[in-house]
Amino acid sequence: MDTLVLLPSFIKFFGKAKNHSSSPANLAIVFLAFVINLAFALSLLCFIVMHSSLVSSNTTSIEVYEKKRTVRWKYDLGRKKNFEQVFGTNKALWFFPLFSKEDLDSIPALHGLDFPTC
Template identity: 60%
Template sequence: MLLWSYFSVVLTDPGTVPPNWRPSIDEERGEVDPLNASDFSGLPANPSNERIRYCRKCNQLKPPRCHHCSVCGRCVLKMDHHCVWVVNCVGALNYKYFLLFLFYTFLETSLVTLSLLPHFIAFFSDGEIPGTPGTLATTFLAFVLNLAFALSVLGFLIMHISLVSANTTTIEAYEKKTTPKWRYDLGRRKNFEQVFGADKRYWFIPAYSEEDLRRMPALQGLEYPSKPDLDSQEF
């Protein structure tokens, strides 16, 4: 499962803005980066939609929650961050796979740490320890490194679980520090389903059911349900 999750996040495109994408009226409402009417004469003329999001590097409109990655040189749907460990951006289409990769990495390193724990404890006992000095040193270092790595991955995993519970990303959490309420926060269960899907059988594997892909637009990265009373919130 660890390798499956890893290769899924590495090989899966995080989400690319479709060519000539245009927002619907609802998607335009409350976004940032105001444009002059002359910039996009093809957009619907509606006084209630004065603000839309536009990437001046890609020269194209940006869907909600989309950000430009300076490393990839393109806009990524619901971009969370660019991860050097997977040599890929983490976005709408591979965020679940990234979280599962963290989860199974933590499990693997924890199991290795637990298996080495008796040998580590033996270092501090009064009895004779079997093995050469080189073997003992290797075992000691392996335990310390695995423990440190497991704890660091656990901290990273907890951080991302908190982001999922609020239906936000690393970039959004940084940019909305002063925002009292978040328009995409639908409650913890629905927020979780926006990333992992509603089918529980697929929660722990890097895949989605066809039913979830068909009926949950958020999994495609272009449309996201939001609170009706916060639809006009700017971000």
């Protein structure tokens, strides 16, 4: 989000640099802020993509290496069930680290002792 906010200033940066109408310190600050924000945004995007694929396949980052040796991962229940095991079935609680009473009763994996297999 910060990168999008800084984008107009970054575009003006090239016009001011060409005309030498701004101080070098201001130009350097705008340039560095944009580049650092862009690098941070891209790294976060990579983490989001990686963890989304882990949730959709019902694996952890360590289990990815174990999964390479098997034909079909036995804990992969399908994208919808995998997502519900992590986030629960109540859509209102998806952005909070909470589970509803119904989820605790109906999803055995939440207790950490029994994990359903396909």
